[in-house]
Amino acid sequence: MQIDIGKNIEDMSMQIIEKEIGKHQYTGSEWAIVKRVIHTTADFDFAKKNKIIFHQTAIQNGINALKIGCELVVDVNGVIGGLHKKNLIDFKVNVICNISNTMVRDKAKKYNKTISQMSMRESIMHMNDGIIAIGNAPTALIEVVKMCNEKVIKPKLIVGIPVGFISATESKEMLRKSKVPFITNAGRKGGSACAAAIINALFRLMM
């Protein structure tokens, strides 16, 4: 019999997480997402109450959007690296990342913005009814929340889990206060692997 060793390792890892965490405060589908972030980071901090925070329609919105092959705008290539490619192909989800676009770099310099901010502005036409996943740059998250508040864009979901010491915590607070469906976390932690894990978990939830 052919065994998928990789799959086996993943299943065993999830069992260890379940066992060591024990009781938690998340709902079933929330926990499926939180568990995948922990699997990606080996950081049990994410299991604490209200460490990962879900807007009430976020999970369903995310699933519905992915199911019909929405566009997915990400802030850095690291998020793309962590995404399960087969899901993207199967559901015809197009991923957009403008961070390495040289034109974006030139514009950022010209307008005295961060490259991350400018790359979000450059991706505007892909954001309506799409998903935006920010794993690295707080300034990228602040920019998209501003665009939502100004009604420039209307995404179905923002996954906002940038990491860092300057503005990361604040950018996530801004996201929580906005009216756009979100999945985010409290505090400085996060990262592109976390953002990718959340998207991967949403795909799983629809299967």
Next chain:
Amino acid sequence: MQIDIGKNIEDMSMQIIEKEIGKHQYTGSEWAIVKRVIHTTADFDFAKKNKIIFHQTAIQNGINALKIGCELVVDVNGVIGGLHKKNLIDFKVNVICNISNTMVRDKAKKYNKTISQMSMRESIMHMNDGIIAIGNAPTALIEVVKMCNEKVIKPKLIVGIPVGFISATESKEMLRKSKVPFITNAGRKGGSACAAAIINALFRLMM
């Protein structure tokens, strides 16, 4: 005056890390690397004594290899996503990642190995005098340590910081016991962003 906001944010982040961590047990060049891992993860755990572990010639070996444009074999695309592309271009460092190679997937199935293991075997010809950076798969790290122990390959440095619940800790212990110069950590934590941060820090150290 034109200000590089991104650079400014990074400098301020580093100052916060310095201030909040205070005293630590690392040497100057070790700390430059550890600090960059903390900057990437916002996880102060990495500052603890012996959390990140350095073979005595690892840093110098890594710098020397990158300086002359060595090859860099990585286990997942997420590591590539986190690397500063300008450094790679400036120093003509060629990055190899075979994880998405369909031939590797077929071979892994045939020989009942993980895709990560097989992708390392597939990259053998790039490993001598090169750097290997593993941020995701313990099985990839185990495979390269085995190849070193069997004298099949002789890399200048292995950065082994895979994350996970099955074999991650053990794979890093194996690496520490081998004779190849290494940078690794103790425990389950790690990730592709950490592996990339270490390589980025090595580039910085040579400037």
